Amino acid sequence: MTTIIKNGTVVTADLTYKADVKIEGGRIVEIGPDLRGEEVLDASGAYVMPGGIDPHVHLEMPFMGTYSADDFDSGTRAALSGGTTMVVDFCLPEPGQSLLDALKRWDNKATRAHCDYSFHMAITWWGEQVFDEMKAVVRNHGINTFKHFMAYKGALMVNDDEMFASFSRCAELGALPLVHAENGDIVAAMQQKLMDAGNDGPEAHAYSRPASVEGEATNRAIIIADTAGVPLYVVHTSCEQAHEAIRRARQSGMRVYGEPLIQHLTLDESEYAHPDWDHSARRVMSPPFRDKRHQDSLWAGLAAGSLQVVATDHCAFTTDQKRTGRGDFRKIPNGTGGLEDRLPMLWTHGVETGRITMNEFVAVTSTNIAKILNIYPKKGAILVGADADIVVLDPKASKTISAATQQSAIDYNVFEGKHVTGLPRFTLSRGNVAYANGEIRMKPGDGKFVSRPPFPAVSKALSAWKEITAPRKVERSGIPASGV
Ligand code: URP
Ligand code: ZN
Ligand code: ZN
Ligand code: ZN
16 A cells, blocks of 8 residues: 655755655655655645654663553553654663573563564673673674663662773674763762751752762763773763763764753753652652753753754653652652653744754654664655654644643653643554554554664774774883893
8 A cells, every 4th residue: 555645844854845755565665746645644734754763761661669650552652642653662681680581571571562662772780691692682683772870879770890891892892882871879878868867758859869960970971981982872961061071072072972851851850849749759750850051051952963862761650659759769760751742842842932943853853863773764764765654743733731631551741731732643653654633553563673783884983093092012122221
């Protein structure tokens, strides 16, 4: 069957033009005027864009004694209903567990996905087995990214020596390291101090993780990556200090990428001062929401190109799960939702306000990350030959965000009551209409794993430069005898 998206305006990361888009066999086969086909989707008054790619989600994540409530079923329904056609989750081996065994668990969970997906592999411990298995992960399992948590001491956190070893291994394999950048030692000490002083509410979560702690860790990760000769991707960049470290690194020629979340761009730390404990606990995530001035820095970074991607870190816990932390903020499961709201919130607060252009919107929600993850132009593009993962976005359609109408399985929404314009009219997943008129049309299992090859060009360039600039012994004609 051929499908035509008719009468729309194609918007990509670098072009805006009127054209129809023809789809066959799951791919885009023609772009141009007056195309004909069996199924016609009316895009009059709408923008035809690459479907969103969310590179940072945690579906059914085992974390802090529980599992995040949205799994690959409800999580990918939320994605499609919000115009996102691909998600990347994090495979988390337990300490001592084989990376390949952990991957089997994640493969199994993802069999219920409605949209395409991929995995990052987390390095949660270090040893010869991890070193060896990283090669198999890259070469045999289509995963080219390795995540490192610098926070969550005593759980997921790895130390500098382990990061340096892993980053060096990434350099050899042509893989990209990712970091959650917060100084976990300082956070743990501050948490204890706050608890000792009787500061046990959700606001103390934010007090224990100030922006400086994120800035320090971001800078440290950058230095470690530069020394290992590997690019770096910093997840959930939430503050000016972290952004500053990324800007500085990029100005000195390092390939460092930063990923603000839609939550940090639009919500601030006043959420933790709310008189209702549940309200504040539902917004506990790491890094925490910041003072508004940090939002200006993040928006500026997206416009200037020093920050490249807007993600969600979708990790949704119910109110009941959050209540595990009553009396001890350290036990509140960290994480918030956002998958369904990322595109409409960014359109409303970014494009509608003039902070970013439509083309920058496409770049930061889809195209940039497709390039960073090495899946461009299969994903992230409106080009002949690309997968027909498309969102037809109606800039006039609007709604008020409400938990009552969301796909996510949790009982609240951190954006509750926000009025947004710019909603998907259709979301297409490999050419199939996956979402239309409030209805999900894909089944669990329709989503497919997206294999991501390593980055031979970047690692070749970095290793060539590393070889040229390597420390060399100075050859001398003779060594003076001692004491003469
Ligand atoms: O609070 C958060 N961000 N929870 C999910 C795990 C992580 O740190 O990304
Ligand atoms: Zn596999
Ligand atoms: Zn994180
Ligand atoms: Zn995360």
